[in-house]
Amino acid sequence: MQAEKPKLYLLYDQICTAYVTILECFIQPVYLELTKEDINKAKDxxxxxxxxxxxxxxxxVGIHLPLLETNVGGMVxxxxxxxxxxxxxxxxKLSNFYTKCKEFYIEAAAQIKQRFPFDDKERQALKxxxxxxxxxxLSHEFNKKHITSISELLYHIPGICPENITELDRExxxxRKTNFEFNETETPSVxxxxxxxxxxKKGDGSVMFPLLSTLTRKLLCLPxxxxxxxxxxxxxxxxxxxLRNKLSTTTIKGTLHTKSEIKNCFEFNATNDH
Structure with missing residues (x-):
C-alpha cells in the first residue's frame, strides 16, 4: 500500500490473488477450479x-502436483x-530442491491465511x-453480477451506512445500469x-445518487x-x-495544507482568493 491515493478497496482482491497464485504453484488445478456440477449448483x-x-x-499431499511438476519459475x-x-x-539433490520449494509455498500460503483470515468479519468488510x-x-454485465446489492455493507460497516438502506440499494x-461516457482504453481513478x-442529475435537476455519493466519500476516507x-x-x-510544542492543531493543519498545495513557491501564482 505504498500509494498516496485510496487503495483500501483493492486490498482483499490483491491478497486473494496472491494466495491463489501461490496455490497454483503446487496444487492440482482440479482442486482450484469449479466442476460443471459446482457451477450448476452455485448461485454466485x-x-x-x-x-x-x-x-x-x-x-x-494427495492434492499436490507431482513433486517435479512444482512451479519453480521460468529460468530454473x-x-x-x-x-x-x-x-x-x-x-x-533435485528432489531435495523441489521439496524445499514446495515447503516454502505451503508455509507462505499458511502465513497469508493466518495474517489475513479471509472469512472473518473485518476481512469481509474489505471485500x-x-x-x-x-x-x-464499468466492466460488462457479467462481471457486475457478483455485486448485485450492497446491503451487505449494513452488516459489515453499520456505522457508515445511512439509515435508509433500501434507498441506498436502489441507487x-x-x-449498475447507468452508461458512463468514459474512455474505454483508460479507466478513471476511483x-x-x-x-x-x-x-x-435527474431530469428535475436533483442529485441522482445522493446517498451513494455520501457513502463512497466516507468509505474512501477510512483510515x-x-x-x-x-x-x-x-x-x-x-x-x-x-521548541515549538505549543502549536495548535489549526496551525499544523494550515501548514500541512500549505505544504501540500504549494509545492514550488518560486513558480506559485497568487490570486485574489489567496
Missing amino acids: ILNAKEQKILSVDVND PNLIRLKRDTQELDNE CLQMLNPQVI WRTL EEFWWHVSKL HSTAMVERLFSSINLMKTK
Whole structure:
C-alpha cells in the first residue's frame, strides 16, 4: 500500500490473488477450479470459486502436483536441464530442491491465511469495498453480477451506512445500469469516477445518487496505514518540536495544507482568493 491515493478497496482482491497464485504453484488445478456440477449448483459463481479455493488444505499431499511438476519459475527449469546435462545435479539433490520449494509455498500460503483470515468479519468488510472499484462497475454485465446489492455493507460497516438502506440499494442498482461516457482504453481513478457520479442529475435537476455519493466519500476516507500516512506523521514531527510544542492543531493543519498545495513557491501564482 505504498500509494498516496485510496487503495483500501483493492486490498482483499490483491491478497486473494496472491494466495491463489501461490496455490497454483503446487496444487492440482482440479482442486482450484469449479466442476460443471459446482457451477450448476452455485448461485454466485465467483463466490463459489473463492470458497472452494479457501477450503483447500495446503498440507494435504494427495492434492499436490507431482513433486517435479512444482512451479519453480521460468529460468530454473532451464538451469536444471543444463546441470543435468553436465551431470552436476543428481536425483537426490533435485528432489531435495523441489521439496524445499514446495515447503516454502505451503508455509507462505499458511502465513497469508493466518495474517489475513479471509472469512472473518473485518476481512469481509474489505471485500464489500470492491463496490468502489471503477473497473468492477464499468466492466460488462457479467462481471457486475457478483455485486448485485450492497446491503451487505449494513452488516459489515453499520456505522457508515445511512439509515435508509433500501434507498441506498436502489441507487446502487440504478448505478449498475447507468452508461458512463468514459474512455474505454483508460479507466478513471476511483476519486474521478465517484466525483463524476456525485455530479449526475435527474431530469428535475436533483442529485441522482445522493446517498451513494455520501457513502463512497466516507468509505474512501477510512483510515489505513500507507507510506503517505507515515510521511504525514514525519512532517508533523518536523513542525512540532521541543521548541515549538505549543502549536495548535489549526496551525499544523494550515501548514500541512500549505505544504501540500504549494509545492514550488518560486513558480506559485497568487490570486485574489489567496
